[in-house]
Amino acid sequence: MFSGCTALKSAPELPAEALATNCYRYMFRGCSALTSAPELPATTMEQGCYFGMFSECTGLTSAPKLPANVLANNCYGWMFKGCSALTYVPDLPATEMRIYCYNSMFANCTSLKFAPELPATRLDMGCYHCMFEGCTSLSSAPELPATYLVTECYHSMFNGCTSLTSAPKLPATTLDWGCYSEMFQGCTSLTSAPELPAKELIRNCYQLMFKDCSKLRYVKALFTTGPSEETTKDWLSGVAASGTFIKSKKATWDVTGVHGIPEGWKIETW
Numbered sequence: 001m002f003s004g005c006t007a008l009k010s011a012p013e014l015p016a017e018a019l020a021t022n023c024y025r026y027m028f029r030g031c032s033a034l035t036s037a038p039e040l041p042a043t044t045m046e047q048g049c050y051f052g053m054f055s056e057c058t059g060l061t062s063a064p065k066l067p068a069n070v071l072a073n074n075c076y077g078w079m080f081k082g083c084s085a086l087t088y089v090p091d092l093p094a095t096e097m098r099i100y101c102y103n104s105m106f107a108n109c110t111s112l113k114f115a116p117e118l119p120a121t122r123l124d125m126g127c128y129h130c131m132f133e134g135c136t137s138l139s140s141a142p143e144l145p146a147t148y149l150v151t152e153c154y155h156s157m158f159n160g161c162t163s164l165t166s167a168p169k170l171p172a173t174t175l176d177w178g179c180y181s182e183m184f185q186g187c188t189s190l191t192s193a194p195e196l197p198a199k200e201l202i203r204n205c206y207q208l209m210f211k212d213c214s215k216l217r218y219v220k221a222l223f224t225t226g227p228s229e230e231t232t233k234d235w236l237s238g239v240a241a242s243g244t245f246i247k248s249k250k251a252t253w254d255v256t257g258v259h260g261i262p263e264g265w266k267i268e269t270w
Helices: none
Strands: 218-221 244-247 266-269
Parallel strands (some): 218 244, 244 266
């Protein structure tokens, strides 16, 4: 409706509480002069309802409250992607995810320093996909309490977050296809990986997970199945030249290099 209106400085009121599929899709995309967003009172989402709504609104400094407890597929996808001035984000109270519901929601919000709490314990496919990708000012990550994972649920979630100094705990002991793929790739300030307690690897589960984390020098991974290009492709490529890798005392595998334990790292068992 207003996509590409680069002179638009204020948005109209949007009082609707009942939404429809793709109803506000790309509504203000590229409105670079827009500095504040209208209230969005709806508490039940519909598929794609807010997709890309404020994407590339480079003057937007704060996001509106998002009170919804009931989400839908891709409901917040790309919603604030590229909002490079955004410093405030609202609470996200939903505890049950939907397919790609937060996909790239804050991607490339380069001024964002703090992430909202993410209390969800029931995930869905790709729910956090690229959520904070390229948020170069983000220094800490929210807790991720879910213990049951699904396909690509955390794929690229913090990819390129170059200021991130600590990673959240990852308590899940059972993995799924691509669940942590590229999750921390390019996090160049990260020095220690979260403990990885899962015993059995799944296809693409740790693929590129810590690639190019150039300061990373500590990993504790307790899997007993042998790492390979199929499960851990390049997961520790580009990390520090020396470090400590802690593996399970029950693990009989001996794989070194970018798909396993980096060359030059000390190996301990636990």
